[in-house]
Amino acid sequence: MFTTHTYSVRRKRLAEDLTDGIVLLPGNEESSMNYADNLYHFRQDSSFLYFTGIDRPYLVLAIDAESGEEMLFGDDQGIEDIVWTGPLTKLTEQSARAGIANVRPMGSLPALLQKAAAKGRKIHYVKPYRPELILKLASWMNVTVKELMENVSLPLVKAIIAQRSLKSVEEIAAIEKAVDITVDMHAAAISISREGMNESEIAGRLQGIAVSSGGQLAFPTILTVNGQYLHNHAAGNVLQNGQMVLCDGGAETAMHYAGDMTRTFPAGKKFTAMQSEAYDIVLNAHTAAVEMLRPGILFRDVHFKACEVLAEGLKELGLMKGDSKEAVQQGAHALFFQCGLGHMMGLDVHDMENLGEAYVGYSDTVKKSTQFGLKSLRLGKELEEGFVLTIEPGLYFNPYLMDEWAATKKHAGFINYDKLEPFRTLGGIRIEDDYVITGKGSRLLGKELVRDRLGIEAMR
């Protein structure tokens, strides 16, 4: 699916976009759990994967942006490594598959970098997010950690984002595989959950599905009766009738593309009346948002529309009042929806988050807000054909936040504080699917999984 040509073309364009200096893309290393040799599963850096396709630790790609020379730095195994891990493909073979002509020993990298820097050439690298690479990069370039972090290359950040934002047909197919497995995970969660089961029992089954498919979880599963907390991974509660279960989970395929979906379902057989009303508001917001998706629209405006639908619904429930548009502009709805409507998705579940949301999700003209709620919107800029993103509106009845706001009667013109009491224990609802922006609108990725309340109940 992805050929040698795929990776060569990507790297050539990257070098052309940079025009000068040396592009340095370090792959990830192994990560230790409770001692050096007990390892978390290896996760390659996504940009390294995008430009090489090589899924192996302790490698660095360097491209001379002027000469176009491409070099893979790394070391082959010795016989004692083979006793422990079995034979790995030779680096020359892996680099040839990626179309990279030169393989060099890792030990020769520092000299190359320091020589280039001495000649005044720019070393382009993005901000490292793993501490071992912070230590190594600083050492290789012979700079302090402070200097290292101050000299990341904005041109490289922008050049990578320019390519990775627009998913090719092959990439979309790869993402749909991840979404299909993700659908299986959610269908299982909805079908197998029963009163009396522990959250972790269900979460374990989902992880088993992801790993059994040859991949991993794309992110730690949120499977909780406390969906009112947005990223609550503490799975340990026993499901009780009357509760709702919020499941936000996704698979990462062997190719490392991600899926990301959320379904909310009753711990018993049916939603209660109050849960049903809240659920339908979230579903309406999801539908309204999807209808707006098309190239050229600001995703921030899609977010605002979803928020307004939520606010309208909350007015019907008696929790909000006043003009919904105005309430959303002032951020009053954020008492119930404290985060953003969606984010880019690809090789990373929050795609390219390590490169900075200011560049991935925003632009020179569309800047990120600092308002509570809106500041958690990871994507605000104009959509383009080939963007892949999530749509995930929700309602989160967080009693701590209610108390915090009530203490100062925040946004009192929009919130009916005297009506909050029965909703303090309602929990949280989120409905999330993945979409690709097409020429005229959008397309749901992967197999369709029922979203509506009656359909969900029918699966219980």
Added chain:
Amino acid sequence: MFTTHTYSVRRKRLAEDLTDGIVLLPGNEESSMNYADNLYHFRQDSSFLYFTGIDRPYLVLAIDAESGEEMLFGDDQGIEDIVWTGPLTKLTEQSARAGIANVRPMGSLPALLQKAAAKGRKIHYVKPYRPELILKLASWMNVTVKELMENVSLPLVKAIIAQRSLKSVEEIAAIEKAVDITVDMHAAAISISREGMNESEIAGRLQGIAVSSGGQLAFPTILTVNGQYLHNHAAGNVLQNGQMVLCDGGAETAMHYAGDMTRTFPAGKKFTAMQSEAYDIVLNAHTAAVEMLRPGILFRDVHFKACEVLAEGLKELGLMKGDSKEAVQQGAHALFFQCGLGHMMGLDVHDMENLGEAYVGYSDTVKKSTQFGLKSLRLGKELEEGFVLTIEPGLYFNPYLMDEWAATKKHAGFINYDKLEPFRTLGGIRIEDDYVITGKGSRLLGKELVRDRLGIEAMR
């Protein structure tokens, strides 16, 4: 099960063993996968767990060994954290449960350490195995990374090992829970594996069992038809009749105690004749080793005995010749058994490996060998009542190693190189269980899972 008293007693003894300076035990932090906020599951440092029982990132325990003052450094959440993660227990409450009187903000730790160092007081810490802690410790103490790594405290290493090596009744019960889940994982692997299944499909099911029980995998599962490579995690082959499947996996409980077992079974219904012969040799070695376990014996001698049983069996197969004892002393058996018979197990699957095998598994009088094979024996010293360890003999028919040795006719007096050919593709066999050293001998931990060949076949 573990009470406030448990942790207080452990810390008091630690302070008494050190007598001077400040004991610094940093807990682990979160670990990033493909961007800063996409996290591997959190794994607390085992020594931090042992002395506090607190399973939460970004904490540091400090004990003044002279005054006995105990301080937990860390910071509580703000309201915006609660929106994302839900409310966490207050640090004062967690520290009270652990019997630690003082909670202090993390920001006050560097001053305390630098002031103490300025007074010439020793800061006792063990070698950090996570890069973020290397960076932080160096910064807190205002030393270079090189200075940091050179000044680890051997007295602290020894004091921790002295306590953690001897498992209490409560710890043994906690380990047995982990082993019981581990037994369930292996019973599932043996029962569900079928020709045509992918290795990762089975490995995923095992991971699901571990996570569903409320814990995690204790280490990455080895589930492979290429068991001849000792730690081969590349799960992606399709099981074929005639192959053997080697499954080395273990659960870590919610309390973070580990189980570690290996079973080897036919991918089809029955072992072949050649597989059966090799299997029974490994089983004999396992039985012979267990029979020797008792306080006072050198584990190295148990290892030698197991190796001799393997060598005797290999002589009957025609692969080895000469005196078995002599062959083992010279390391000739290591062509087929390249590693050690077992290791300590507890909060870490290789217990306390981060503290150094020279102290955990060896002593001033029993030093680790540098001989190929024997140098991978993690435990050599005299056994004591309360040690928990694995017994895991194996036979690994590694064609690369055969070629390497054949090229120089290494140990030609003990190896029949002309007989190796039919065994090049046999694979690997390991049979592993977990034992506690008792007053007079040893006891198998956890539920018993069939080890013999016919019993294994009956489960297929």
